[in-house]
Amino acid sequence: MKKQFSVDPNLCTGCxxxxxxxxxxxxxxxxxxxxxxxxxxxxxxxxWVPVTCLQCDDAACVKSCLVDALKRNPExxxxxxxxxVCVKCMACVAACPFGCALxxxxxxxxIKCDLCGGDPACARFCPTKALTYKPSELKASKIKVLG
Amino acid sequence: xxxxxxxxRVVQAEKGEMLLVVMNREKISVPAICxxxxxxxxxACRLCTVEITKNDWNGWKNYVTSCLYPVEDGLIVSTHSExxxxxxxxxxxxxxxxxxxxxxxxxxxxxxxxxxxxxxEIPDGDDCILCALCTRxxxxxxxxxxxxxxxxxxxxxxxxxxxxxxxxxxxxxxAQCCPTEFITFSDSGTSREIWGKQFEMITCKECSKxxxxxxxxxxxxxxxxxxxxxxxxCDECHRKATALTMGKISQWQRxxxxx
Ligand code: SF4
Ligand code: SF4
Ligand code: FES
Numbered sequence: 001m002k003k004q005f006s007v008d009p010n011l012c013t014g015c016x017x018x019x020x021x022x023x024x025x026x027x028x029x030x031x032x033x034x035x036x037x038x039x040x041x042x043x044x045x046x047x048w049v050p051v052t053c054l055q056c057d058d059a060a061c062v063k064s065c066l067v068d069a070l071k072r073n074p075e076x077x078x079x080x081x082x083x084x085v086c087v088k089c090m091a092c093v094a095a096c097p098f099g100c101a102l103x104x105x106x107x108x109x110x111i112k113c114d115l116c117g118g119d120p121a122c123a124r125f126c127p128t129k130a131l132t133y134k135p136s137e138l139k140a141s142k143i144k145v146l147g
Numbered sequence: 148x149x150x151x152x153x154x155x156r157v158v159q160a161e162k163g164e165m166l167l168v169v170m171n172r173e174k175i176s177v178p179a180i181c182x183x184x185x186x187x188x189x190x191a192c193r194l195c196t197v198e199i200t201k202n203d204w205n206g207w208k209n210y211v212t213s214c215l216y217p218v219e220d221g222l223i224v225s226t227h228s229e230x231x232x233x234x235x236x237x238x239x240x241x242x243x244x245x246x247x248x249x250x251x252x253x254x255x256x257x258x259x260x261x262x263x264x265x266x267x268e269i270p271d272g273d274d275c276i277l278c279a280l281c282t283r284x285x286x287x288x289x290x291x292x293x294x295x296x297x298x299x300x301x302x303x304x305x306x307x308x309x310x311x312x313x314x315x316x317x318x319x320x321x322a323q324c325c326p327t328e329f330i331t332f333s334d335s336g337t338s339r340e341i342w343g344k345q346f347e348m349i350t351c352k353e354c355s356k357x358x359x360x361x362x363x364x365x366x367x368x369x370x371x372x373x374x375x376x377x378x379x380x381c382d383e384c385h386r387k388a389t390a391l392t393m394g395k396i397s398q399w400q401r402x403x404x405x406x
Contacts, residue, residue: 009394
């Protein structure tokens with residue numbers, strides 16, 4: 001069964017473990033990566049929202065990429081950025097309406113969440129289970145705000 | 148499927164795949180300066196040259212640019228034989244004579260132990276190695292704003308008639324991909340200049356950070372059907388807004404469960 005990535009802001013304590021897990025998972029040549037997920041204030045007291053890529057159906061990032069560097073992985077449902085193809089025009093960074101295509105200035109490249117190829121580190125390390133990646137009847141890899 | 152041997156290791160590949168692509172996949176690295184995943188192989192820099200042979204070639208060997216060589220069954224490849232290394236050294240030695248001021252060329256040469264060219268230096272040599280990555284990538288983006296002009300010694304990359312290129316959108320892909328950082332541009336908070344053309348930047352509605360040129364945004368909206376207002380807010384402010392929207396929904400749910 002396909003798995004679904006889910007975010008429940010009501011369980012998030014803003015501890016930023018997800019950011020750290022993401023960063024270390026994307027270490028290259030001893031340089032930690034820029035996180036693809038951000039625990040962000042949700043506008044109410046003690047309310048944090050881990051903001052990360054929604055792996056949109058009709059994704060603006062994919063549409064904006066003139067060299068087809070962004071493609072969906074049919075296994076995981078994640079939209080993956082092929083670094084070897086990316087020409088760093090920043091179109092996707094500008095186009096994503098959720099701010100989830102990013103520049104990593106240290107590693108000098110454009111990045112986005114790839115669900116770690118099918119085992120997202122953020123979900124694995126989230127201490128409160130605000131982030132989960134579980135088998136689901138629902139569409140693969142969509143973020144759902146859980147009740 | 149074909150089977151070939153690279154540096155003593157047997158690897159599998161699709162018939163007709165370029166050797167460099169197979170090597171990249173197998174994490175066997177050679178310098179491949181004029182190669183980029185967004186465009187077809189071009190064979191300009193020659194640095195990806197490797198030695199090939201086959202068991203039935205009776206010891207005969209050939210030297211080919213791996214980026215343009217389709218793999219075949221039984222191929223035996225050596226990426227760092229003495230002859231290949233010497234060949235690459237000669238190429239780098241020549242590059243160093245032609246581009247004595249390029250930090251990048253200096254670095255590539257240094258990796259092969261060359262710190263000083265043995266040829267006569269061209270003292271006013273520029274940093275463009277004529278790999279044409281910039282023009283090929285610009286074509287691939289669909290703009291074709293710049294091209295190589297002239298031939299032989301006078302060959303260079305330039306916009307048509309050496310005037311600000313009308314089709315350039317200021318996306319900077321050429322400068323980002325230039326292996327010697329020869330293509331220069333300047334960014335102020337609200338404007339950009341490249342190839343002698345001035346661009347107005349769209350700045351974030353919330354925090355004023357520059358996002359992309361107006362020309363590039365308009366092109367993307369028109370050709371890729373992306374709502375123009377997506378380009379009005381920077382990535383960070385987009386994340387903040389996303390959190391506030393999702394936060395509101397979560398707050399309702401909290402209040403629902405509380406009551
Ligand atoms: S990067 Fe943005 S536009 Fe692309 S799939 Fe993720 S949320 Fe959607
Ligand atoms: S920055 Fe890279 S992935 Fe993003 S649109 Fe440009 S070429 Fe495509
Ligand atoms: S990568 Fe430049 S010739 Fe093959």
